[in-house]
Amino acid sequence: MLLEKLEFYGIEGKFKTLIESHLTGSYQRVALNNITNNNNLSKWELLKCGMPQGSILGPLFFLIYIINLPTIVNNDNNMVLFADDTSTIITEHKSKGL
Numbered sequence: 001m002l003l004e005k006l007e008f009y010g011i012e013g014k015f016k017t018l019i020e021s022h023l024t025g026s027y028q029r030v031a032l033n034n035i036t037n038n039n040n041l042s043k044w045e046l047l048k049c050g051m052p053q054g055s056i057l058g059p060l061f062f063l064i065y066i067i068n069l070p071t072i073v074n075n076d077n078n079m080v081l082f083a084d085d086t087s088t089i090i091t092e093h094k095s096k097g098l
Helices: 002-008 013-023 058-066
Strands: 077-082 085-090
Touching: 002 013, 002 058
Parallel strands: none
Antiparallel strands: 077 085
16 A cells, blocks of 8 residues: 555656565564573564564655545544654534533
């Protein structure tokens, strides 16, 4: 979905291919208690979604990914976007006579 949005915003060709290669084919595993012997390590698994942690481009890609989020939220509610965080403000309307 992110790659489709990047293309929508004009990212194509070699740069899009470079980004795609950065986002695909990554593996991760978990170490328990920060001990890296075989008893405390999970097996390597292919990442199917997400962004490498600590990525310099991660916050930019996140913003591109969520940029149209406020347009799909109900008009009675507010969406606040700031840096790499989002908040939804839900307002309750009370009907008269209830």
